[in-house]
Amino acid sequence: MDQNDALFRFLLRMGDSTLILGHRVSEWCGRGPMLEEDIAMANIALDLIGQTQLWLGLAAEVENKGRSADDLAYLRDAFDFHNLLLVERPNQDFAHTLMRQFLFDAWHKGMLIGLADSSDVRVSAIAQKSLKEVSYHLDRSRDLVIRLGDGTAESHKRMQDALDILWPYTGEMFVGDGVEASLSGIVPDPATLRFEWDQTLRAAFEQGNLVIPEDDFAHLGGKSGRHSEHLGFLLAEMQFLQRAYPGARW
Amino acid sequence: MCEKPDVAQIWEWLGDVPDPEIPVISVTDLGIVRDVVQDGDGVIVTVTPTYSGCPATAVISLDIQTALRAKGVENITIKMQLAPPWTTDWLTRSGRQKLQNYGIAPPSAAGGPQCCPQCGSQQTEKISQFGSTPCKAAWRCKSCLEPFDYFKCI
Numbered sequence: 001m002d003q004n005d006a007l008f009r010f011l012l013r014m015g016d017s018t019l020i021l022g023h024r025v026s027e028w029c030g031r032g033p034m035l036e037e038d039i040a041m042a043n044i045a046l047d048l049i050g051q052t053q054l055w056l057g058l059a060a061e062v063e064n065k066g067r068s069a070d071d072l073a074y075l076r077d078a079f080d081f082h083n084l085l086l087v088e089r090p091n092q093d094f095a096h097t098l099m100r101q102f103l104f105d106a107w108h109k110g111m112l113i114g115l116a117d118s119s120d121v122r123v124s125a126i127a128q129k130s131l132k133e134v135s136y137h138l139d140r141s142r143d144l145v146i147r148l149g150d151g152t153a154e155s156h157k158r159m160q161d162a163l164d165i166l167w168p169y170t171g172e173m174f175v176g177d178g179v180e181a182s183l184s185g186i187v188p189d190p191a192t193l194r195f196e197w198d199q200t201l202r203a204a205f206e207q208g209n210l211v212i213p214e215d216d217f218a219h220l221g222g223k224s225g226r227h228s229e230h231l232g233f234l235l236a237e238m239q240f241l242q243r244a245y246p247g248a249r250w
Numbered sequence: 251m252c253e254k255p256d257v258a259q260i261w262e263w264l265g266d267v268p269d270p271e272i273p274v275i276s277v278t279d280l281g282i283v284r285d286v287v288q289d290g291d292g293v294i295v296t297v298t299p300t301y302s303g304c305p306a307t308a309v310i311s312l313d314i315q316t317a318l319r320a321k322g323v324e325n326i327t328i329k330m331q332l333a334p335p336w337t338t339d340w341l342t343r344s345g346r347q348k349l350q351n352y353g354i355a356p357p358s359a360a361g362g363p364q365c366c367p368q369c370g371s372q373q374t375e376k377i378s379q380f381g382s383t384p385c386k387a388a389w390r391c392k393s394c395l396e397p398f399d400y401f402k403c404i
Binding site for chain 2: 036037039040043044046047048049050051053054121124125126128129130131132133136139140
């Protein structure tokens, strides 16, 4: 694969994942289980969407076809999105949202640490910037996963259910393909991120009395544009304005 | 036609441009203006964002342009620079003091406020790592019982 094409694809994987998760988390705005969590989720959504502007902005620059970050966010259909399947999973209850966040944050932080060392200074700059924000995200999601996992019988059950359901969507984060292989030195090999991620999870789950499912089956496809039905509904809402009123400006 | 302002003069003017979300401190107090250089007739101001999604960033660029234009500077270019990423270490000493006086505890390497900005008590507790803006956390004083903002250390 041509290195420029590979970089474009990789930047979409990053930017689409932060965009879709940012949108999902923003769905909680005004509906959080308590005021502090409502505010935390709105802030995290904002960080993720801010990071999206950087990743998709660079993707547009690398593609060099006159598209902007906004064009990429609002004018592509589901099969052109390259986000992880994990981030398009619906919010369900608070436990589910939180577990999804923790599984993602732990991976995200490791990925950004790897990207901060990128030989491409543009990639490294975005990663260094994002890393500071994501460290706070991980602190919060880890803390709450432990507290709710080790909380009441009800909160424990909900956290374990969420982990069981979301687990098959985590394997994809560590499976590389031609995109990463073409970008040696620019992006880390996804497989190398697994060990640290695993350590982070095990330490938190031990404190939170949560058990990692034994079956390691992994759904794949998000990173190459094959998505679950949930993404289409999300895009229908997120892209509505630009679809109904093309070119509308703030 | 007024004389071309020098860089020191521009820095001084920028010191009067308030942060849109925390107007008690200026954009230079915040440490987000990284460089000012003259470029022919115009001036290039290099700015770095605090948080990548902070909505104040766009307003700050506009406010800088408006303030400099009001002083007669034309041809203002705002350059966004991501690296090195902004850190609260770049808050000036006077900026930290202004935050404290305003009721926002300034960042501290210990990861929490040194004292309650209202009553000065050191008996404080964290409510949430996320607060009213991306750069602040919510804390509470156990002595005067008032909640307060803490400027997060990043």
